Amino acid sequence: MSTDSKILDAKAPDGPIDERWTRHKDRINLVNPANKRLIDVIVVGTGLAGGSASATLAELGYNVKAFAYQDSPRRAHSIAAQGGINAAKNYQGDGDSAYRLFYDTVKGGDYRSRESNVYRLAEVSTNIIDQCVAQGVPFARDYGGLLDNRSFGGVLVSRTFYAKGQTGQQLLLGAYSAMNRQIARGKIEMFNRHEMLDVVVVDGKARGIIARNLVTGEIERHSAHAVVIASGGYGNVYFLSTNAMGSNTTAAWKIHKKGAYFANPCFTQIHPTCIPRSGDYQSKLTLMSESLRNDGRIWVPKNMDDVVAIREGRKKPTDLSEAERDYYLERRYPAFGNLVPRDVASRAAKERCDAGYGVNKTGEAVYLDFKSAIQRYGKEQAKIKGIDNPSESQILELGEGIVEAKYGNLFQMYEKIVDENPYKTPMMIYPATHYTMGGIWVDYNLMTTIEGCFAIGEANFSDHGANRLGASALMQGLADGYFVLPYTIGDYLSNDIRTGSISTDSPEFAEAEKSVKDRIDFFVNNKGEHSVDYYHKKLGKIMWDKCGMARNEKDLKEAISEISELRADFWKNVVVPGSADEMNAELEKAGRVADFLELGELFAKDALEREESCGGHFREEHVTEDGEAKRDDENFAYVAAWEYKGEPSDAQLHKEQLEFNDIKLKQRSYK
Amino acid sequence: MNLTLKIWRQKSPKDQGKMVDYPVSDISEHMSFLEMMDVLNETLIAKGEEPVAFDHDCREGICGMCSMYINGEAHGPDRGVTTCQLHMRKFKDGDTIYIEPFRAKAFPVIKDLSVDRSSFDRIQQAGGYISVNTSGNTQDANAIPIPKDDADLAMDAATCIGCGACVATCKNSSAMLFVGAKVSQYALLPQGQVEASQRVQNMVKQMDDEGFGNCTNTGACEVECPKGISLTNIARLNREFLSAKASSKN
Numbered sequence: 001m002s003t004d005s006k007i008l009d010a011k012a013p014d015g016p017i018d019e020r021w022t023r024h025k026d027r028i029n030l031v032n033p034a035n036k037r038l039i040d041v042i043v044v045g046t047g048l049a050g051g052s053a054s055a056t057l058a059e060l061g062y063n064v065k066a067f068a069y070q071d072s073p074r075r076a077h078s079i080a081a082q083g084g085i086n087a088a089k090n091y092q093g094d095g096d097s098a099y100r101l102f103y104d105t106v107k108g109g110d111y112r113s114r115e116s117n118v119y120r121l122a123e124v125s126t127n128i129i130d131q132c133v134a135q136g137v138p139f140a141r142d143y144g145g146l147l148d149n150r151s152f153g154g155v156l157v158s159r160t161f162y163a164k165g166q167t168g169q170q171l172l173l174g175a176y177s178a179m180n181r182q183i184a185r186g187k188i189e190m191f192n193r194h195e196m197l198d199v200v201v202v203d204g205k206a207r208g209i210i211a212r213n214l215v216t217g218e219i220e221r222h223s224a225h226a227v228v229i230a231s232g233g234y235g236n237v238y239f240l241s242t243n244a245m246g247s248n249t250t251a252a253w254k255i256h257k258k259g260a261y262f263a264n265p266c267f268t269q270i271h272p273t274c275i276p277r278s279g280d281y282q283s284k285l286t287l288m289s290e291s292l293r294n295d296g297r298i299w300v301p302k303n304m305d306d307v308v309a310i311r312e313g314r315k316k317p318t319d320l321s322e323a324e325r326d327y328y329l330e331r332r333y334p335a336f337g338n339l340v341p342r343d344v345a346s347r348a349a350k351e352r353c354d355a356g357y358g359v360n361k362t363g364e365a366v367y368l369d370f371k372s373a374i375q376r377y378g379k380e381q382a383k384i385k386g387i388d389n390p391s392e393s394q395i396l397e398l399g400e401g402i403v404e405a406k407y408g409n410l411f412q413m414y415e416k417i418v419d420e421n422p423y424k425t426p427m428m429i430y431p432a433t434h435y436t437m438g439g440i441w442v443d444y445n446l447m448t449t450i451e452g453c454f455a456i457g458e459a460n461f462s463d464h465g466a467n468r469l470g471a472s473a474l475m476q477g478l479a480d481g482y483f484v485l486p487y488t489i490g491d492y493l494s495n496d497i498r499t500g501s502i503s504t505d506s507p508e509f510a511e512a513e514k515s516v517k518d519r520i521d522f523f524v525n526n527k528g529e530h531s532v533d534y535y536h537k538k539l540g541k542i543m544w545d546k547c548g549m550a551r552n553e554k555d556l557k558e559a560i561s562e563i564s565e566l567r568a569d570f571w572k573n574v575v576v577p578g579s580a581d582e583m584n585a586e587l588e589k590a591g592r593v594a595d596f597l598e599l600g601e602l603f604a605k606d607a608l609e610r611e612e613s614c615g616g617h618f619r620e621e622h623v624t625e626d627g628e629a630k631r632d633d634e635n636f637a638y639v640a641a642w643e644y645k646g647e648p649s650d651a652q653l654h655k656e657q658l659e660f661n662d663i664k665l666k667q668r669s670y671k
Numbered sequence: 672m673n674l675t676l677k678i679w680r681q682k683s684p685k686d687q688g689k690m691v692d693y694p695v696s697d698i699s700e701h702m703s704f705l706e707m708m709d710v711l712n713e714t715l716i717a718k719g720e721e722p723v724a725f726d727h728d729c730r731e732g733i734c735g736m737c738s739m740y741i742n743g744e745a746h747g748p749d750r751g752v753t754t755c756q757l758h759m760r761k762f763k764d765g766d767t768i769y770i771e772p773f774r775a776k777a778f779p780v781i782k783d784l785s786v787d788r789s790s791f792d793r794i795q796q797a798g799g800y801i802s803v804n805t806s807g808n809t810q811d812a813n814a815i816p817i818p819k820d821d822a823d824l825a826m827d828a829a830t831c832i833g834c835g836a837c838v839a840t841c842k843n844s845s846a847m848l849f850v851g852a853k854v855s856q857y858a859l860l861p862q863g864q865v866e867a868s869q870r871v872q873n874m875v876k877q878m879d880d881e882g883f884g885n886c887t888n889t890g891a892c893e894v895e896c897p898k899g900i901s902l903t904n905i906a907r908l909n910r911e912f913l914s915a916k917a918s919s920k921n
Contacts, residue, residue, distance in 0.1 A: 071726065072833070075734040077729060080729045080733045080734065091813060124807070130812045131803075132812075134862060135800075136801045136857055136860050136862045138822055138829050138856065145817050145822075147812055147813055164826060169733055169830070180796040180800050181802060183792075192789065215781055244728040244729045244730070244734060279701060281699065281709070283705065283706050413731065413732060416749070416756045417703075419758070419760060483807055531716045531717070533709075577715075577720070577721050578721050582683065586716065586722060
C-alpha cells in the first residue's frame with residue numbers, strides 16, 4: 001500500500017476556536033444578489049441536509065435543482081430519526097455552552113473529528129432551534145409553554161430538543177415546507193423519483209450530473225455550477241440496518257470514483273437499541289430511540305439458569321427479582337449508567353450475549369426495562385393529583401400514562417413488530433447498523449477534493465469522528481444545510497459569475513451518459529441466475545461477521561478477499577428482470593449493490609489499516625486491560641482519506657493530521 | 672402458512688390492468704406484509720417473471736411511501752399501522768388476500784401497486800409553509816411561549832405522513848383529512864397566524880384543482896389513518912376556510 005506523503009489541507013481557519021467561523025465568514029467571497037440568479041446548483045438528496053440546503057440556497061437567489069429517489073422530498077430517511085436534536089441553548093440552566101457541546105462531541109467521537117468543524121457545529125446549533133420554531137416545528141413544550149429537553153448518551157446535561165419520538169419527521173417537514181415555498185416560487189426545480197448515476201467533471205470542476213428518471217427510465221443530463229451531495233450514509237452495505245430500503249451510497253461512490261476522497265469508511269455506528277432480528281426473511285431492522293435510555297434500564301439475568309429458563313419459556317423476565325438481574329451498564333459505568341455513548345453500550349450488549357446471556361432464542365437480545373420508570377412516574381403523578389396511599393394498579397396506570405406521552409409511538413411500533421406489550425414486559429433489543437460517521441472527505445468549506453462538488457450531512461465525514469453522539473445527526477444535517485454550506489458555497493461560486501449557463505452538450509456529459517447507459521444495458525441483458533438481493537444479503541453477512549462490532553486482522557483480510565470474489569461473481573451471475581425504459585426496482589437495486597460491493601472492500605481495507613480501537617471501530621488486538629477501546633494517538637490521530645485508483649485494493653491513502661489545541665487528548669472514560 | 676394472493680398488475684399508466692393470482696407458501700407469521708411481498712418477488716424473479724412493483728422505503732411506518740389496498744382496506748386489516756408495519760400474524764393459513772393500489776383520480780397508477788401522489792406535494796406548495804427565511808436571525812425559540820395543549824394538538828396534526836390512505840379510503844376520494852391536518856398544525860401555532868387566511872384558501876383551491884372530492888363526514892378516513900389523525904382537523908379546516916372566505920377581500 002502506498003501512502004502519499006502530502007498531507008491533506010482542511011483549509012480550516014486559525015485563531016481562537018470560538019472566533020474562527022465568524023472570521024471565516026467575514027473573509028470569504030460573496031456573490032451579489034443579481035449574480036446569484038445566474039448560477040445553478042444541483043442538490044442530490046432531500047433529507048435534513050439536502051432539503052435545508054436547497055431551501056436556503058433558493059432563498060438566497062440561486063437556481064436550485066433538487067433530486068430525490070423517493071416520490072416526494074418529504075420521504076427522505078431523515079424522516080425516521082426519532083429521539084431529538086442537540087443544541088447548546090442551556091434552557092435548563094445546567095451549565096451547557098457551545099464549548100461543552102463541542103467538547104462532548106469531540107470526546108464522544110473518540111478524538112477523531114476536526115476541531116474547527118465541530119466547534120462551528122456547536123456554535124450554530126442554537127440558531128437551528130430558533131429557525132425551526134419560526135418555521136412551525138411543534139417541539140415538545142412544558143406546562144409553562146417553553147421548550148422541553150431530554151438527555152442523550154455521553155453527556156451530563158439536558159440539551160436535546162424533541163417532538164415526541166418523531167423529531168426527524170418534524171424537522172424534515174420543516175425543511176420540506178421551506179422547500180415547498182421555493183418550489184412554488186420556481187426557485188427550486190424538484191426532480192422526484194430521480195436517481196443520480198454519475199457526476200460530470202469538466203476541466204476539473206463538477207458541472208453536472210447524469211440522472212435516471214425512475215418512472216420512465218429516461219437518462220437525463222443536468223448541468224450546474226456546483227453539485228452538492230446530500231445523499232446520506234452507507235449503512236445498507238450491511239444489508240440489514242435501520243436505514244430505509246432505498247438508502248444507498250451510489251451518489252457518494254460515483255463522486256469518489258471521479259476524484260472525491262472517501263474518508264474513514266470503517267467508522268460505522270452500530271446502535272445499541274434496535275429490535276432483534278426474527279428470521280432469514282428479515283428485510284430491515286427497526287430502531288428504538290436512544291431517548292428510551294432516559295427511562296429504560298438495560299439488563300440480562302445474573303444467573304445462566306434463568307437465561308435458559310427464559311429461552312425455553314419456563315420463566316418470564318418479570319418473574320426475576322432485582323437481585324437476579326444484572327444491570328450491566330450501571331454496573332460497569334456508574335457515572336453515565338444507561339446513558340453511555342452508543343459504541344460503548346453496543347459493545348457491552350455484545351459482550352453479555354457472547355458470554356451466553358442473550359435472552360431470546362437466537363441468543364442476541366438484552367432487556368430494556370421501563371418498570372422502575374413507570375413506578376417512579378406513577379408515584380409522582382399520584383402526589384401531584386393528591387391521591388393518598390395510591391394502589392399498585394393506580395400507580396401503574398398513572399406511570400404508564402406518562403411513559404406513553406413520552407414514547408407512545410415507539411412502544412406502539414415495538415408492539416406491532418414483536419407482538420408483546422412493552423408496558424407490561426421489558427423490550428428485547430440488540431445492536432444494529434444505524435449511521436456512518438465515515439463519508440466523503442470535505443474541507444472546512446464542505447467542498448470535496450473535486451472542485452465545485454460539496455458533501456453535506458451524513459454523506460460527509462467531518463463532525464462525528466469515530467462515534468456519533470445521539471441527537472447530533474439532525475443537528476449536523478441542518479447546520480450544514482441551513483447555516484454552513486449557503487455561506488461557504490458562495491466563496492467558490494464567486495468565481496463563476498461570468499461563466500454563464502453550463503452546456504450539457506460537452507464530450508464530458510456524453511461520456512458520463514454513455515458509461516451510465518452501458519452499465520444499465522449490461523444489467524438488463526445479463527442472463528445470470530441470482531437476484532440482486534442474493535448478493536446484497538451475502539455482502540451484508542460478510543460485513544456483519546467480519547467488519548461489525550469487533551474486528552481483527554484475520555477476519556478483515558478474509559472479508560477483503562470474500563467481497564472481491566463476491567463482486568466478481570455478481571458481475572457474471574446477477575439477473576435483473578424487466579427492461580431499462582420503465583419503472584424497475586430490481587435495476588435500481590442492482591446499481592446500488594454494485595457500488596456497495598466496492599465500498600465494502602474499501603471499508604474492510606480501512607479497518608485493517610487502522611491499527612487501533614476508537615469509537616465504533618473496535619480492533620480486538622487493541623484493548624485496555626479492562627476491555628475498553630485502546631486508542632493510539634501517536635500513530636492514528638489522522639483522517640484516512642482514500643483516493644480511487646481502480647479496484648478498491650488499489651485505493652491510495654492520504655492523511656489529514658488532526659490537531660487538538662482546545663481539547664486535551666485523553667482516554668475516553670464514562671465510568 | 673400458505674396463501675393465495677390476488678394482485679393488481681398494470682404494466683404502465685396506459686395499460687388497462689387486471690387481477691392476477693399468485694400462490695405463496697411457507698410464510699411466517701412474524702414476517703411483515705412487505706417481507707411476504709419480497710418472498711413473492713424473489714420467487715417471480717427465479718421463474719424469470721417480472722416482480723410486482725410497489726412503493727416502500729423506511730419500513731418502519733414513518734416515510735409514508737408504502738401504500739396498498741389490502742382486502743378492501745388501506746394499509747390492510749390492522750389499525751394504526753402502515754402496510755410495512757402490518758404483520759402476517761393478522762392472516763391465517765389458507766387465506767386469499769386481495770392487493771390493489773390506492774385508487775383515486777388524483778393518484779394515477781404508475782405501475783402495478785405504485786401510484787403517483789405528487790398532487791399532495793402540490794397542495795403543500797400552494798401554502799403549506801410559514802414564510803420565514805433561513806437567516807439565523809429569527810427571535811429566540813423561547814420568545815413566544817406556546818400553551819402545551821396547543822403545541823400537543825399541533826404535533827398530533829403534524830404527525831400525518833402523507834401516505835394518502837385517507838384519500839384511498841374515502842368514497843369521494845377526498846383529501847380533507849390530509850389538508851385539514853396541515854392547515855391545523857399552522858392554525859394552532861402563533862407562527863402560523865399571519866398567513867392563515869391566504870394559506871387555507873390556497874391549499875383548498877389546489878386540492879379542488881387536483882380532482883379530490885369533498886367530505887361527507889363518513890369518518891372512514893380517521894379509522895384507516897395509520898397515524899390516527901382526528902376528524903376534528905377537518906372541522907378546523909372548515910372553520911378556517913369559512914372564516915377566511917368571510918373576511919377575504921378576494
